[in-house]
Amino acid sequence: MDVVITAAAIAAAFFLGGVAKGGIGFGVPLVSLPLLAVVIDVRTALALLTFPIVFSNGWQAWQGGAARAGRPRLRGLLVTMTLGCALGATAIVRLDERFFFLALGLIVLGFVVTSTLMPALRVPPRYRGPVGALAGFVAGVMGGLSTAFGPPVVMYLFALHLRHEVFVATIGAIYSYASLLLVASYVAVGILTWPLAGLSLACIPPLAAGMACGAWLTRLASQATLRRVVLIFLLLIGLNMLRRGLT
Numbered sequence: 001m002d003v004v005i006t007a008a009a010i011a012a013a014f015f016l017g018g019v020a021k022g023g024i025g026f027g028v029p030l031v032s033l034p035l036l037a038v039v040i041d042v043r044t045a046l047a048l049l050t051f052p053i054v055f056s057n058g059w060q061a062w063q064g065g066a067a068r069a070g071r072p073r074l075r076g077l078l079v080t081m082t083l084g085c086a087l088g089a090t091a092i093v094r095l096d097e098r099f100f101f102l103a104l105g106l107i108v109l110g111f112v113v114t115s116t117l118m119p120a121l122r123v124p125p126r127y128r129g130p131v132g133a134l135a136g137f138v139a140g141v142m143g144g145l146s147t148a149f150g151p152p153v154v155m156y157l158f159a160l161h162l163r164h165e166v167f168v169a170t171i172g173a174i175y176s177y178a179s180l181l182l183v184a185s186y187v188a189v190g191i192l193t194w195p196l197a198g199l200s201l202a203c204i205p206p207l208a209a210g211m212a213c214g215a216w217l218t219r220l221a222s223q224a225t226l227r228r229v230v231l232i233f234l235l236l237i238g239l240n241m242l243r244r245g246l247t
Contacts, residue, residue, distance in 0.1 A: 009039045011206040014052055018210020021056050023217050023226040025168065026154060028056050028207065029147040030108055031230070034237040037244075042100050046092065047196040049147045050186055052207040054179040059211070061172030072160055072170065076129055077136035078177055081149070084137040085178070088144020089185035095145075098245050104146050105241030111151040112235050115227075121159035132156060139178070144185055149178040 013035035020027030036045035135156035143149035186192035
């Protein structure tokens with residue numbers, strides 16, 4: 001594929017991921033990774049996502065920094081996330097690409113399905129520790145495999161029924177930790193190299209532009225409407241990933 005077309009497709013993938021992030025607060029890897037995998041190989045796509053994810057999650061953590069009071073305890077979740085990410089990152093360098101597409105398709109479709117259930121989820125206080133640890137481990141494995149830590153974390157935090165500002169601050173803190181964990185894991189297994197790190201940094205501007213666009217769109221349409229649009233888009237992406245994994 002022509003270099004210019006490939007570069008434009010990569011920029012578009014990050015822009016659309018940024019729109020999701022700016023509009024609904026998450027979705028960079030869920031949106032960008034499947035689109036990147038259409039034009040470049042999977043491991044390169046994972047490497048390119050690394051620093052844009054660090055940037056977007058750092059921005060989100062900064063946005064929610066004022067609401068630190070009331071955050072749930074996260075130690076167990078973060079410990080198991082670390083273990084899961086190491087496992088996932090180690091596995092991705094050994095997995096066949098078809099399996100990756102199947103796994104990514106299931107992750108995306110699973111997120112779409114569970115997103116409709118999140119308002120009804122609730123974790124009693126006495127189970128928060130073990131459920132949080134389980135969510136952290138699953139998120140870590142998924143993050144190591146696909147950079148998409150979000151679905152289990154979002155589901156867990158929704159089930160705690162936190163105030164909105166506390167939810168934003170908490171998920172920002174978790175995502176920031178996950179971002180640094182991702183960098184360390186991908187460097188350790190050889191996915192993120194110096195040349196790819198430079199290219200990854202170059203992908204931040206289109207992502208930032210998309211985030212600004214997403215934030216602007218929230219002033220034109222409700223967040224619920226944007227969420228539905230993103231979920232429909234993710235449904236189509238997930239089905240396409242399954243198709244690629246099965247053919």
